[in-house]
Amino acid sequence: MINELLLQFAHWMEAQQYSQMLVAGYYSYSWLEATHVLTLMVSIGSLFIIDFRMLGLMLTNVPASTVANRLHKPMIIGFLIMFITGILLVYAKPVETIQSLWFRIKMILLFFAFINAMVFNARLKAADGSWDRDPVAPKALRVGAIISLVLWCGVVTLGRYIPYDWVDCTNTNNSTILWAAGCVEQLSAL
Amino acid sequence: MSGSLLNQYVRTIGLVAILLLVGILEVFEVRTSIYGSLLPFFEWMRQSSWLGVIGTTYGSIYATVEAVHLISMGVIGGTVLATDLRLLGIVFRDIPSETISTGTHKCFRAALIVALLTGVFCAAGVADKVYYMQVFWVKMLVLLAGSCFMFFIKQPLLNSRPHAEINPWIIRLLAITSILIWFTVAATGRWIGFS
Amino acid sequence: MNKDSKWDDKEIAAVGSGVIILGALLYYWVGQGQSTVELLELAYGSFKLFNNPLAF
Numbered sequence: 001m002i003n004e005l006l007l008q009f010a011h012w013m014e015a016q017q018y019s020q021m022l023v024a025g026y027y028s029y030s031w032l033e034a035t036h037v038l039t040l041m042v043s044i045g046s047l048f049i050i051d052f053r054m055l056g057l058m059l060t061n062v063p064a065s066t067v068a069n070r071l072h073k074p075m076i077i078g079f080l081i082m083f084i085t086g087i088l089l090v091y092a093k094p095v096e097t098i099q100s101l102w103f104r105i106k107m108i109l110l111f112f113a114f115i116n117a118m119v120f121n122a123r124l125k126a127a128d129g130s131w132d133r134d135p136v137a138p139k140a141l142r143v144g145a146i147i148s149l150v151l152w153c154g155v156v157t158l159g160r161y162i163p164y165d166w167v168d169c170t171n172t173n174n175s176t177i178l179w180a181a182g183c184v185e186q187l188s189a190l
Numbered sequence: 191m192s193g194s195l196l197n198q199y200v201r202t203i204g205l206v207a208i209l210l211l212v213g214i215l216e217v218f219e220v221r222t223s224i225y226g227s228l229l230p231f232f233e234w235m236r237q238s239s240w241l242g243v244i245g246t247t248y249g250s251i252y253a254t255v256e257a258v259h260l261i262s263m264g265v266i267g268g269t270v271l272a273t274d275l276r277l278l279g280i281v282f283r284d285i286p287s288e289t290i291s292t293g294t295h296k297c298f299r300a301a302l303i304v305a306l307l308t309g310v311f312c313a314a315g316v317a318d319k320v321y322y323m324q325v326f327w328v329k330m331l332v333l334l335a336g337s338c339f340m341f342f343i344k345q346p347l348l349n350s351r352p353h354a355e356i357n358p359w360i361i362r363l364l365a366i367t368s369i370l371i372w373f374t375v376a377a378t379g380r381w382i383g384f385s
Numbered sequence: 386m387n388k389d390s391k392w393d394d395k396e397i398a399a400v401g402s403g404v405i406i407l408g409a410l411l412y413y414w415v416g417q418g419q420s421t422v423e424l425l426e427l428a429y430g431s432f433k434l435f436n437n438p439l440a441f
Contacts, residue, residue: 045268059293157257201398347395
């Protein structure tokens with residue numbers, strides 16, 4: 001039922017004037033996608049520096065909380081831009097995107113990455129700070145950093161897979177994949 | 191005396207020599223003849239080299255390597271922005287800029303190596319297409335110039351003395367140039383993907 | 386930097402290469418901007434981002 005609702009929503013978005021304009025524009029979709037990808041340098045860049053610091057891989061002579069606090073704003077700005085451009089990308093090609101298996105898995109990973117970030121920040125605030133100048137953070141924060149790195153690498157990788165049509169609705173007969181990707185029409189035809 | 195002058199100004203002399211060489215190559219149109227002779231190599235890369243064969247046969251491997259290329263681009267961007275925004279006095283203002291510039295350089299170097307290796311694989315898969323794209327050659331030129339700038343000019347100067355002893359306008363010039371170099375490499379790379 | 390503020394090799398090379406590279410990149414991006422504007426004017430008749438007359 002969720003798949004049917006999502007498909008209906010996607011068709012509704014596709015019929016919107018601004019959705020069609022974004023796709024039909026000479027450069028609009030390309031610039032949107034380019035902004036989304038290039039902003040990785042700001043968002044993922046900042047995030048990875050924080051994670052690498054926690055793991056003792058860089059800036060080990062800078063207090064860990066300082067690295068996290070100073071890079072927090074650029075990271076949030078980067079993610080905000082990626083979030084906005086991401087929504088617009090879905091809005092421009094809603095049916096294709098919502099029925100993409102890779103997009104759906106990417107959203108799940110994004111959700112877990114967000115949860116991990118909340119837990120990480122809470123642990124960072126709760127930690128007593130005695131380790132702040134140590135080259136390596138306490139174990140709980142290191143685990144959070146590794147999970148963060150794995151999840152975000154997954155998000156980027158799945159984002160890269162979206163344009164490929166290997167398991168598109170029209171290219172597979174596997175019922176599990178068709179269900180997972182929300183290919184309602186193809187699943188009912190099986 | 192001329193020997194000691196050579197030793198004292200090796201980078202400046204090297205820069206002038208490179209500019210002269212580029213000028214001579216342009217005047218005698220060496221670039222266009224070199225370009226023509228590269229086509230067989232690019233065709234071989236795509237059709238016969240194992241990089242090109244794997245890239246064109248297994249789309250999933252190609253896409254995964256592209257993703258690693260993007261992630262390394264993200265790390266390059268992060269280290270460059272952290273260093274250069276510090277040099278411009280925008281972030282990490284309470285941490286000495288020497289600490290940030292030396293602390294991020296190793297990571298930058300590692301990410302650049304990963305980006306280069308994955309970039310070669312990605313280019314091999316579409317070598318016969320990128321050969322004809324002007325934007326690909328622009329990216330290669332900026333990448334070469336940018337890497338030489340980082341390793342032979344910017345980092346040696348920043349490592350040679352406390353930054354307070356360096357003219358602040360030189361520091362700003364280094365930071366802005368570095369940001370624009372890596373933005374250009376990333377943007378032209380994305381443009382290749384669109385073409 | 387020497388006390389008499391004479392630039393040394395690294396500083397001269399930094400200024401020289403920085404000015405050349407920055408100048409070349411700015412020239413490149415301004416050129417790209419100009420050709421993009423021209424292309425959009427060719428495609429749409431005037432400079433706009435979308436080909437819908439109701440667009441912002």
